[in-house]
Amino acid sequence: MIDISRYDSTFENKWCPGCGNFGILQAMKHALSSLTIPPEKVLIVSGIGQAGKTPHFIRCNMFHGLHGRALPVATGAKVANHDLTVLVSSGDGDCYGEGGNHFIHAIRRNPNITLLVHNNQVYGLTKGQASPTSSIGMITKLQPHGVHQTPFNPILVALSLGxxxxxxxxxxxxxxxxxxxxxxxxxxxxxxxxxxxPCVSFNSINTYPWYQKRIYELDEATHNRSDLKHAMELATEWEERIPLGIIYQSQRPAFEDTIDALKTLPLVKQETQVDQLRTIMNNEHKRN
Amino acid sequence: MGIDISIQIGGEAGQGIQTVGQLLSLVCQKAGLYVFAINDYESRVRGGESFLQLRIADRPIDAPYHRLHLLIALDRKAYDLHKSELDDGGLVMIDTEIGVEGDSVFTLPINALAKQAGGLITANTVAASACIGLLGGPLTLLNEVLEDLFGKKEKSVMDKNLMAASLGFKAVQLAKFQWAFSWQEKEPKGIMLDGAQSIALGALASDCRFAAFYPMSPATAIMSYLVSYGQKGLPVVVEQVEDEIAAVNMAIGASFAGVRSMTATSGGGFCLMTEGLGLAAISETPLVIVNAQRPGPATGMATRTAQADLLFAIYASQDEFPRFIFAPGTINEAYDTMQKAFLLSEKYQVPSIVLVDHFFNTSLYIADKPFQVPDRIERFYVTDQEISNPASYLRFQVTPDGISPRALPCNGDALVLVTGNEHSEDGHNSEAIDVRIAMADKRMKKIAAMTKEMKPPESYYGDAEMLLLGWGSSKGAIREAVDILRKYGMDAGCLHFVDIWPFPAQIVADMLKKKKRIVMVEGNMTAQLGRIIKEQTGIAYTHTLLKYDGRPFYPQKIVDQFMQ
Structure with a gap:
């Protein structure tokens, strides 16, 4: 284990007292320290929202980019240097709304990166509008008659996309x-x-007690992670019970593993192929 | 007057226009002639009327000719559409089966000869060979080209094509074509390639290692060349992504992690990239974007050409930030410009935008200078050894020239913190007044040195009292128009801009002062470069020759329009 304080950032944290983000932040630091990945090998990429600010509060490399666009940036960085451990810190608005298309295609692409979605079912940074995962009927200043769209189900969508x-x-x-x-x-x-x-400032529905009443941990001994059909059933659980744990896991080649140019050294560490470039330019001569 | 012949092959898309054009241009290139070809097609895969217009000359040419000397009509429609473009004495070559007659019509049993040679599939070889015959060219050169193209296939393919070439050649032995010339054995003048290919090769010569794109005409060809060259053992990754927003952000991510990266698109895609452009700017991440222009707005005309995104490229932004803008005019300029775009983008940590267009990307050129690859690629980042205290590394350190030493993540102990929010020197978000001003100033401060990197516009008879001014792909047409005007006895010259932004205002002002007439020749409606010149130098253009019909510039048409 690496001393967890090595991940402490001195940057002032302005999240609301009681915000769920603090727990996530703590878990991230604990996970990195447990896996002994030093700060200089970690890159956290984020978009916009309170979750997007997370990398400011962990000492490591950071790319805090545009709203919804963390996944493409993270994928590009991972391709350029696959020695980096790349985490993406996003929120329900950032990842499932603004960045929904990238969420879909990152799943298809399967890059070797870890996405953490802080899903509090409301927009916190912009002060309380509905998010893609807000419950039907949730009343906000901007949705005075209640949310009428069906909530986005990220687990089910992810499973359906492989x-x-x-x-x-x-x-x-x-x-x-x-x-x-x-x-x-x-x-x-x-x-x-x-x-x-929970969002203690803007979501009065999905509170700590609301969750405490519903969450349960999947039994690692009995839960079959490779059972897609069962995973899809678990994905539909929400109003009564909410399963926690690895719902589904399978193996197929990661994006980087499918690219010949990345079989050896990271792209950024490879030598410039001057001779090969000259051959290409010369072959252009010959071919014509 | 030396050799200058214009041949058009017209027909339905998929009929073999490209094959005939390829055979003819390869033969001419082998014979040491200059060739230049434009491709004209609709946005469809099959059907629709398309043409390839090949110009053959004994001097460098980078523009199409406005009349036709030989029209190879692969169908009736091509004949009907283009016969009026024939020059006096020009010929139409058409299959006897189509049943067209007339003074300028030369019928040939193309399909029948192809069947005789072994199959209709060789009809294109028959047509190309007949054309070489009409031009007085040697059959041996065509046979060599066929060997290059089909030599590795099974022998029967080669035999059928050789037979087709022989039959086509014999069939025109008695025909007279007034532009036939005596062919001499010469070395090729250079490699033959299209504009998109030169952009891709220029990127590779810059050690570009990552490219992300979403398909959009006429930019896609750049990426397909990168993909095919990337398979030849180069450390290059090209990824087709879900949209242009992903493309620009993925390129930024790869660049942040240390590899040179690019994306290519057209105007509509560039619109989607604009927020990403701002992200590259505020995060000071190098990035090269190629915008291959086509007419708009919105979808506009997907397979037509334009030069109407210049002001958009200069001003596309949230807030204000420096950038480079280049618009190469020839195949060699494009190769060199890509290297300059990558180098300067990294040196100054600003985005570089390269403007080309449909005309440039799809036209076939001869590069008369070889494509050089530098021994070493100069890079602009620092390692721990060059940072006094890596533990307290400041990615956005304020420096006299505005350029902060750039470390790469995961390349030592220095942590690299970057954000698209306004930030302090350490990369953390900040909205403090002094920080905001310092950072905005730091970014803008680079412009002074960036401007010094800008090459002045290339002058051709720049001392003349009247100057035609253009940028990008119209270079060849404008220079040739100047030649014609000078033949008419006019004191004309031109300036051609490749390095456009930051605008080299002082140099341009000096070149333009005391000119009687300044004529903007641009592929847009409002003389966009002319407006920039006026804004930057206070010098107003006097005339405009503007074109926004989606078609390329023709030298003689520039002259004719000017005379009016």
Missing amino acids: ATFVARGFSGKIQQLSQLIQQGIQHRGFSIIDICQ
């Missing part, structure tokens, strides 16, 4: 969340962890 690692955590269960993050990082491929998280 995701290779789909898990759900809870910001109030830091130990378990750290375990999930560790397993996600160790999974070779795209690991998705949807993290249920």
